[in-house]
Amino acid sequence: MARASTGPAYPERFYAAASYVGFAGSPDSSSSNAVVSKFNNEAALLLYALYQQATVGSCNIPKPSAWNPVEQSKWKSWSGLGNMAPAEAMRLFVKILEEEDPGWYSRADVVSDAVVDVQMNQNPKSEVVVENGHAFPETKAVSAENGVSMESQDKDVVSEGLGSISVYDQWVAPPVSGLQPKPRYEHGAAVVGEKMYVYGGNHNGRYLSDLQVLDLRAWTWSRVEVKTGAEMPEVQASIPSIPCAGHTLITWENKLLSVAGHTKDRSETIQVRVFDPQTSTWSILKTYGKSPVSRGGHTVNLVSSSLVIFGGQNANRTLLNDLHILDLETMTWDDFDAVGVPPSPRSDHAAAVHAERYLLIFGGGSHAACFNDLHVLDLQAMEWSRPIQQGDIPTPRAGHAGVTVGENWFIVGGGDNKSGASETLVLNMSTLVWSVVTSVKGRVSLASEGVSLVVGSYNGEDILVAFGGYNGRYNNEVHVLRPSHKSTLQAKMIGTPEPDNVSAVHNATNATRDLESEADAGPDGKIREIVVDNIDGEKIRSKEGGEGLRTLKKEKEELESELSRESLQNQQLKQELAEAENRNADLVKELQSVRGQLAAEQSRCFKLEVDVAELRQKLQTMEQLEKELELLRRQKAASEQAALNAKQKQGSGGVWGWLAGSPPQTENDA
Template identity: 45%
Template structure:
């Protein structure tokens, strides 16, 4: 993993626990550091692939999966007093005049769905459940009346799916990708107008992302739709794709900064120009880094990291943004990393620097952002399309816009210079690595030569040992023969002595 750009402010593996006495927890956090919240009372069941959204300083958790079983509960965490409570959802048949359209049924057990805030309601799109229909279902939970139902939609309703991304742009929902109930991966772009409840299909141009699910998506300046990561049935991704919502053209700009591992099941949330990406994994291990992508410059950095097996290094967790006393916080919940998790973690991201130049800070710059993206991807300047600029802006002083674009051009040139300098640094590191590799290769060859000599010496020793064993066997046979000859000689000598003694006696007894 590259370490060329590191966002300072928090050391690696920075996560802390907070004491129960911290009732004013949100004012005591350090920047860019995850903290486990000391919630009071019982917690909801640990889970993953649930839905989550923050409304009025309260975190709502809907459904999810645990041990292969989908859940249907709705849980509420008060971010002020840090206590959980269960919301008892009523069916629409038990209340009148909640919203046009709907079915009288209890909220079904669902996982892999997407949740968004729409007024004082939570909308739930897609997901897998026992009775998944053929097309995407849009459900609602009215938080005031605590009523749930199904919203009737028309138009080109997309096929039912789970693991998709859903992003709200104004009054329109953009749904991308996912996996249908036949395990077919998708890469279509569908748009739901929440004011008319009409679905439409975006006919995009150029090369779209590969079909995938369990990715994350965000929108920049209400025009650029970004997709990061996810997986197919055989591949995990770490690529970034951008769809221009005005021209409906896909592009794949190269991310600047840290090189990160492929991942799926991660969670993402955007605050201003920063897109925070948390968790995920590749089915073998969880992603330890919390990433932040500056969507105006496409520079990706590692904000902080956690230890292995940490709940934040999980798949299927959620992360939401919460505004408390005028400050933004990230709130993460759930996930699975070998264990199902139910802890709540918060982080206070460092506020943006207002003096930092913006790439997309005017309507004219937004219209030219496709060229900006290409400039970062190719690391070279390209001419701006003033026809597109004129088409996108309304009654804007051209001279002012040209001045803005010149400023942005300077920012781009500065960024390109940074990229070139970074490239030079990386090249120097690569040369050093290559030199080290060469030395190690020489050492390896020397060791291999010594090993071959030792093998040859061992072979010679084995041959000598075999010869000695053969000679030893022969010597044992010779010793047996010698012993036999010795026995024969001893018997012969004994017989000869007896004969001599007998001969002498007969001579003494003769007359």
């Protein structure tokens, strides 16, 4: 289980926990006995040691006498912590308490006057604020874990509910409780009511199938026990949870839609699974028409009553840039060939919808590079365009997450295979001006790939909730940002939206003064008479509102408009050139890879040719040996035949000799 409480909520939650287990000041023998009565001896000793480490510091008292084994055990446990930091001791104290007694916080008196007194003794610089009948110490500066530093002001900090602190335009870690989910990335997250649901994901290369829920009011984690066997009118029979990653979770009619994703049992086409929180059942949505090829790392956006799906990567790691729409009223698939130049094939990008008409695609990656380009699809005209971005244009990234609040699109996380993106960005979708909301430092989950981001409501205000991610390690941390829209207001001041144009690009103009302002204005606001000498020495009078002035002003406006168009076209060409160079770099890398594979194949082929030549030589040698062997066999047969003939001849001579009176030869005679 990962840490139960992080960031600025450490002191409040720690002292509440200490009060709950019996450490209302210094843990004496009676309080230690109270702890032992609630937990086992090992947990009680560890809680005692962590409390001492957090409130007193490292153990510097002498070892107790051997006749007192209880005090010896307590001393040994405390001294074993060494030079552990007090903040870490606080965190571990709360973590162990929640592992031993998950529901302690709901049964505890959150903050008492005694707790506040202890906190004031530990931090004399803090002030006490009383809200809703509870007292809270208010700190002017807080520091979160992993190097994420935040400076808060009175007007930007509120302490309410569970003692959580919400800071405008800064990420904070709420004091979550309950059994936290397994660390993961490439999961799906969506909000239904006041609960954030997290489904599936990737952990150590294994796909997860659990469904977790975080209560955004109590900040408590719990696991949903999925039921099977029930049926719903609009879907097929319920199914068990399916392990998957790279899918998208969408809220639709108080239900959750899980669209596509990578699974162990591959499917050729996209499946849409629906979860009903009322019945706790999963089902497969029955659709009609030609379903798109299965994929992961895609984006899904709900536009009116349709799902718009773009890009991703199929099971064969082929990158896609196709566009498909599922009408949720008819449950019918449609694919569209939009005009214009679409984004290059990619996965792990982000997508948003503006004004229920424009689909924005940002970033993503191929097998060799990451992107920071922005594309817009007009869903009415079905036409792609690539507008000019302004402001703090983001660096290339993939695996980031985005959500919209009004006309503002917030982007969190992602990376470029070298480092994580530390900035939290916002794009004003009317002006297409980027701004940096905040940045984090260190190796934190907010600068991870595969992080999820949702919009929730807390005390009537919108909040961004980020969860999970991978940045060299798998994360299960929760962070919350309360946007104040300060950066978006600044973005609006930079550029003014053009009517009926989502691009609304701010036109750069020459710093020339208006010709009309050159004329002196009289007290009545009218332009006075201007006298100009011509070549012939005649005087030409230009009356107020003269045709010459209007003509010059019109020509100036036309020139500025033409210059603006040329400037925009030039920037467009530069972006297209940069994109072409990126594609060329990808092709060069792929070509080098193919060349390397070809060289390896050529080397293997040459080796095979050498082996074949050696085998042929051996075969020729074997044929020669067989011929020689056959010749030797023939010679041997001829020799044996000659010897037999000679023997027969000798036998015949012996008979005639016997008849002639000569006795036959014996073996000894021979």
